[in-house]
Amino acid sequence: MTTKRAPVARSPSAGIRGGIDLGGTKIQAVVVDAQHEVLGQARRPTPTQGGPADVVAAIADAMRAAAVAAGLQTSELAQVGVGSPGTVDPATGAVSSAKNLPGWTGSHPLGPQLGDQLGTPVALGNDVQVATDAEAALGAGRGYDSMLGVFWGTGVGGGLVLGGTPWIGRGGAGEIGHVVVKVGGARCPCGRRGCMEAYAGRNALEARARELHDKGEPTELFKIARKRGRERLTSGIWAAALERGDPLATKLLDRAVAMLGAGVASVDNILDVEVIILGGGLGVRLGQPFADRIAQAMAPHLFFSDRPPPVRVADLGDLGGAIGASLLA
Amino acid sequence: MTTKRAPVARSPSAGIRGGIDLGGTKIQAVVVDAQHEVLGQARRPTPTQGGPADVVAAIADAMRAAAVAAGLQTSELAQVGVGSPGTVDPATGAVSSAKNLPGWTGSHPLGPQLGDQLGTPVALGNDVQVATDAEAALGAGRGYDSMLGVFWGTGVGGGLVLGGTPWIGRGGAGEIGHVVVKVGGARCPCGRRGCMEAYAGRNALEARARELHDKGEPTELFKIARKRGRERLTSGIWAAALERGDPLATKLLDRAVAMLGAGVASVDNILDVEVIILGGGLGVRLGQPFADRIAQAMAPHLFFSDRPPPVRVADLGDLGGAIGASLLA
CATH class of the missing domain: 3.30.420.40 (ATPase, nucleotide binding domain)
Known part of the structure; x- marks a missing residue:
């Protein structure tokens, strides 16, 4: 586990962001531009064994792969948002009660740990609510x-x-x-x-x-x-x-x-x-x-x-x- | 059809008002002052036979009795509000689909008819929502x-x-x-x-x-x-x-x-x-x-x-x- 936040590299294309859908079965990562067009995406299975550190590593891996698909490094992303199961504290980036994630008892600082690995700020939200908001803003709603x-x-x-x-x-x-x-x-x-x-x-x-x-x-x-x-x-x-x-x-x-x-x-x-x-x-x-x-x-x-x-x-x-x-x- | 938030129930800035709870079993009338203190009240059974005209007459009778109890005439009330079952159109004062009221098929202009009989403006709302708003503004909520x-x-x-x-x-x-x-x-x-x-x-x-x-x-x-x-x-x-x-x-x-x-x-x-x-x-x-x-x-x-x-x-x-x-x- 890293203890320091990596330096954030600001790219000129600051409108480009990452998004993660952390599901019980799979982790879906996208890189989108300011117009919400998908520039790259990647999918990984959600670990079924291990604990929070393994889940964070798998998320980081999916995000890196999506960034590569978009021709970028994760540190060039303005931000990465994560839609997480369980109870999310957007202020601290902590996730608790995520029963579908392996070994996820108690509260874990998903946001800060992922930010360390990706070298960019991480924002957290509830998985279902972010999907709802996306449909309301950009989709069928x-x-x-x-x-x-x-x-x-x-x-x-x-x-x-x-x-x-x-x-x-x-x-x-x-x-x-x-x-x-x-x-x-x-x-x-x-x-x-x-x-x-x-x-x-x-x-x-x-x-x-x-x-x-x-x-x-x-x-x-x-x-x-x-x-x-x-x-x-x-x-x-x-x-x-x-x-x-x-x-x-x-x-x-x-x-x-x-x-x-x-x-x-x-x-x-x-x-x-x-x-x-x-x-x-x-x-x-x-x-x-x-x-x-x-x-x-x-x-x-x-x-x-x-x-x-x-x-x-x-x-x-x-x-x-x-x-x-x-x-x- | 658009979804709207209902107007927030506001306390009257001045004046004495009437309120009617039109239920399937009983009609409850109150007269309240600007501080929402009950000055008079009366209750009548809801007609089980007849039609909308009988219901309007019974409401008017209950309201008059409540006004008498408060030492007033209904024409002295700044307004009478009615919480009605069925589907209420606050703009026209019409009520439809009130299955618990006798002979109430189609839409009837409850508000205007009651206003004529009481000699004061009548406002309509949904019975359950006005009770909810009352609890939120003045009661347990x-x-x-x-x-x-x-x-x-x-x-x-x-x-x-x-x-x-x-x-x-x-x-x-x-x-x-x-x-x-x-x-x-x-x-x-x-x-x-x-x-x-x-x-x-x-x-x-x-x-x-x-x-x-x-x-x-x-x-x-x-x-x-x-x-x-x-x-x-x-x-x-x-x-x-x-x-x-x-x-x-x-x-x-x-x-x-x-x-x-x-x-x-x-x-x-x-x-x-x-x-x-x-x-x-x-x-x-x-x-x-x-x-x-x-x-x-x-x-x-x-x-x-x-x-x-x-x-x-x-x-x-x-x-x-x-x-x-x-x-x-």
């Missing part, structure tokens, strides 16, 4: 005054823009994955029962698929994963299984859509937003046909059913989180 | 930047203050009663399934109590109602039955509390507010012991369970809605 971002991936995250401004509550708003859709229902990866994520999150979907496969339900899901050399069921694997008409994948995603419909409609009954943006690994991979299915699944639960909000797929796709992080002040 | 009002009565309504400002979305925010707590669950009075109100609203509780009583489950609920000359199970009747240890009342309210816990926690997982205010007929009648029970029922569902928001009973009690209406600009 442009022109709307209020939006709900639903990020359907490993888990299900949510971000809010209300009256043109992000709403983060006491710092923990947007946990749409943990809206209860069925009291006493399925166990969620978070340990609680009946959360929307327990039916719709990719981790929960995979666990349920394994369980039912072990009980003898036929599925190609794990065969496809083996062929692709994957240990986990990625969004692409789910999409491939669906395309082949896989019965288990179809059944589990039907249920996921039904529960997303109920949970998102519940939130809209409370907030009555202008637009709902569907992002996340599964949301982006399955695309507008699934956004339409979620809209259909919402319909029976919407209190003002005569004017449902549109459900649109995130414009910035897979890179939204990283681009959003690059916008951090 | 004072000093908080964000609050969720939960009005537990005939139905379950919700009101939001976020960042010190009411949030009404596209005009229909706050429908917390129709947050889905159990997909495929009990039929709600709204016609949908699994809504929180289907388990917790007084109409739903009464329907379920009748059904189980008819099937032979012992209860004093209807005996108490007969003794009191009531056709409906009022909040006071539920409270009396609970005090006697009535098994059916206990069972149904236990379930209501469990479902309120899940639904309110779901909303807090999304909004992460500073305080939750419990109002409404049942909320105010059952009081802080039930607010504490709802807080307990929320605990297993709260994502940030280490810092739950306090759940406080509405300070302004039964008169909150009418006082809130008197604040309408």
Whole structure:
């Protein structure tokens, strides 16, 4: 671990920034110019073992690779923004309660440590909120005054823009994955029962698929994963299984859509937003046909059913989180 | 349709005002001075037959009686505010979709008609939102930047203050009663399934109590109602039955509390507010012991369970809605 901040080299192209989307599965890095055009990008798997130092090293590696792709060194970047899971303290750059990151117990100074390695200032924000802000500023949420971002991936995250401004509550708003859709229902990866994520999150979907496969339900899901050399069921694997008409994948995603419909409609009954943006690994991979299915699944639960909000797929796709992080002040 | 933040309820700079809380069961009228002190009040049952003209006449009658109690005529009031169910158009004074009011199909010019009868200007607002604003400005929500009002009565309504400002979305925010707590669950009075109100609203509780009583489950609920000359199970009747240890009342309210816990926690997982205010007929009648029970029922569902928001009973009690209406600009 370095103990000193490396000297910051200011380049003439000071508008060029880095952005990192730190996910439970992958780390996505981008370098963008002042017009938010992506000049370079790189992706690394999130370490599954080790601890915070390994995660910081992997982030730095991804950022360096993205910088190289853009023909730059990281010290030439005006700033690097990181959208992080867990609880983020933007003032100190510390991250705590990041359960999806290995060995991340307690609070760790992600921002300062990463800044040391990259030789440039680092700003931190919540991963889902920065992706929401990116869609609001540059993507499918442009022109709307209020939006709900639903990020359907490993888990299900949510971000809010209300009256043109992000709403983060006491710092923990947007946990749409943990809206209860069925009291006493399925166990969620978070340990609680009946959360929307327990039916719709990719981790929960995979666990349920394994369980039912072990009980003898036929599925190609794990065969496809083996062929692709994957240990986990990625969004692409789910999409491939669906395309082949896989019965288990179809059944589990039907249920996921039904529960997303109920949970998102519940939130809209409370907030009555202008637009709902569907992002996340599964949301982006399955695309507008699934956004339409979620809209259909919402319909029976919407209190003002005569004017449902549109459900649109995130414009910035897979890179939204990283681009959003690059916008951090 | 644009999303707007509702105008902030302002205290009258001068003058004595009237306020009306138009509920599905009763019409509550107050006359307040510039310091929001109640100078007079009156209550009338909401007509159960007839149409909009009968409702307007009953409101006018309640307001006149409150004015008499304050030693005034209604034409001496600077303004009368009305908190109305249904969809309110503050600009025209029209109310539509007020399902709990008799014969109220389509849109009716409640504001202008009432103004004619009272000889003073009438301002309209959403019933639940004005009650929320009253608690925020004068009641249990004072000093908080964000609050969720939960009005537990005939139905379950919700009101939001976020960042010190009411949030009404596209005009229909706050429908917390129709947050889905159990997909495929009990039929709600709204016609949908699994809504929180289907388990917790007084109409739903009464329907379920009748059904189980008819099937032979012992209860004093209807005996108490007969003794009191009531056709409906009022909040006071539920409270009396609970005090006697009535098994059916206990069972149904236990379930209501469990479902309120899940639904309110779901909303807090999304909004992460500073305080939750419990109002409404049942909320105010059952009081802080039930607010504490709802807080307990929320605990297993709260994502940030280490810092739950306090759940406080509405300070302004039964008169909150009418006082809130008197604040309408």
